[in-house]
Amino acid sequence: DVKVTQSSRYLVKRTGEKVFLECVQDMDHENMFWYRQDPGLGLRLIYFSYDVKMKEKGDIPEGYSVSREKKERFSLILESASTNQTSMYLCASSFGNQPQHFGDGTRLSIL
Amino acid sequence: QKEVEQDPGPLSVPEGAIVSLNCTYSNSAFQYFMWYRQYSRKGPELLMYTYSSGNKEDGRFTAQVDKSSKYISLFIRDSQPSDSATYLCAMSAGWGGGGADGLTFGKGTHLIIQP
Numbered sequence: 642d643v644k645v646t647q648s649s650r651y652l653v654k655r656t657g658e659k660v661f662l663e664c665v666q667d668m669d670h671e672n673m674f675w676y677r678q679d680p681g682l683g684l685r686l687i688y689f690s691y692d693v694k695m696k697e698k699g700d701i702p703e704g705y706s707v708s709r710e711k712k713e714r715f716s717l718i719l720e721s722a723s724t725n726q727t728s729m730y731l732c733a734s735s736f737g738n739q740p741q742h743f744g745d746g747t748r749l750s751i752l
Numbered sequence: 753q754k755e756v757e758q759d760p761g762p763l764s765v766p767e768g769a770i771v772s773l774n775c776t777y778s779n780s781a782f783q784y785f786m787w788y789r790q791y792s793r794k795g796p797e798l799l800m801y802t803y804s805s806g807n808k809e810d811g812r813f814t815a816q817v818d819k820s821s822k823y824i825s826l827f828i829r830d831s832q833p834s835d836s837a838t839y840l841c842a843m844s845a846g847w848g849g850g851g852a853d854g855l856t857f858g859k860g861t862h863l864i865i866q867p
Contacts, residue, residue: 645795674854683859684796684840699854731795740786741855743795 643668645744647732653750660719662747664732673715674733674741675699675707684731690715722751755779758841758858766866771828775841775858778822782843782856785817787826790838790860799839800826831865838862 648663666673674689676699686699688707696707704726708716715734719726727750733741758775765771773787783804788796800815802808808815814827824843828835841858 681859684855684857686854689854738784740784740798740801742798743788745795746793748793 643670643734643742645732645734645742647730647744647747649747650745651748651750653752654719654722655752656721656723658719658722660722660749660751662717662719662730662732662749664715664717664734664744665713666715666734666742667713668734668736668742669712670734670736671712672735672741673709674735675705675715675717676731676733677701677728678731678746679728687717724751727751755856756841756843756858759861760859761862762864763861764864764866765831767831767833769831769865771826771831771835771863771865773826773828773839773841773861773863775824775843776822777824777843777856779843779845779856780819780822781845784844784846785815785824786842786855787813787815788840788842790840792837796840833865833867836863836865 644667646665654660675687676684678684685701690696690709706718730747733743735741756777785802787800789799790796805817805819812829816825838860840860842855844855
């Protein structure tokens, strides 16, 4: 089975902090994705990556950056956290034209 | 116009009933169609995956795609209380959702199966 692991289930940070969300997959997938999920808005794509050191903006990249130094790890960075970034963050990975598999999410609260 | 429309529910049915969940979409370029199940406080779990039009069956689950009507459905037979969850449809034009468009999701239907 595909295993996508997000390092934290719950996280509380303060406005202005730099926040790192980590995601690791164990299936040698080349594609990795970060989404946020909000009530009434559904899942929205923030960034994705096709390969190591490659990244592409999704629908809502503002206020976020990403890092992919190793194939199995994809990090989401909130450069200066704001309260409107309080959300559920979901990481996913996929291989070629196969469907995406998701981790269990990080519920992030910015106070 | 939103790209993918999905009734948020909640949809409440008695145990053993046949459940029908649906999504409509506007982008005729979508070719890959997926259904995910999401339990409370968990990530989405892939249930069904189809390419282009037609039906696909897996146990109690059947996925249908009608590209001419831009309409997809998920049927659950002999529904169980453990099927209570939010069901998300997802679709993409590119290869499996990994392309430049990524996956476009419906907002999910909250399903409740009453024992």
